[in-house]
Amino acid sequence: MHRYKQDLGAKGEGLALQFLRRRGYKIITRNFSCRFGEIDIIARQGKATVFVEVKTRSSCGFGLPQDSVRRDKIKHLLRCAQFYIKNYADPEGNFRFDVVAIVLGDTSRINLIKNAF
Numbered sequence: 618m619h620r621y622k623q624d625l626g627a628k629g630e631g632l633a634l635q636f637l638r639r640r641g642y643k644i645i646t647r648n649f650s651c652r653f654g655e656i657d658i659i660a661r662q663g664k665a666t667v668f669v670e671v672k673t674r675s676s677c678g679f680g681l682p683q684d685s686v687r688r689d690k691i692k693h694l695l696r697c698a699q700f701y702i703k704n705y706a707d708p709e710g711n712f713r714f715d716v717v718a719i720v721l722g723d724t725s726r727i728n729l730i731k732n733a734f
Contacts, residue, residue: 625721629673630657633717636727642667651700654693658717659701665711668698670733673719682718683730691734 634644642660649656658669670690672682694714702708716733720726 625673625675626671628721629717629719630671632673632719632725632727633658633669633671636717636729637669640729642669649697649701651697653696653700656694656697656701665713666702666706667713667715668694668701669715669717670694671717671719673721675721677720682720683716683728683733686716686733 630647634647637658637660638644640662642662645659645661645666647658649659656668657671658667660667660669670686672685674682698712698714702710702712706712713732714734716730718728718730
């Protein structure tokens with residue numbers, strides 16, 4: 618089962634990259650990790666640096682993908698983003714957090730939630 622989730626997540630991240638590029642996002646890096654956690658995608662859109670969390674599910678049987686971005690995950694993402702900003706970005710820049718929620722199935726759906734938290 619673990620491998621299935623990895624494959625599902627990898628497929629979702631690939632779709633998210635294509636989706637974001639079509640909307641004018643310039644990808645800086647994927648799977649940025651530090652001691653606080655991992656950020657799936659870091660991109661630029663206009664003047665903003667965007668930290669993107671990708672959530673993929675095969676159905677909505679257990680809720681929407683974006684519902685799994687809970688308080689503890691947000692805490693890790695914020696700490697990881699602070700680390701990135703301190704070490705790699707202009708701290709005076711514009712930053713935001715987006716979520717790309719993907720449901721794969723007979724008809725796949727991709728939902729972009731800007732300024733998710």
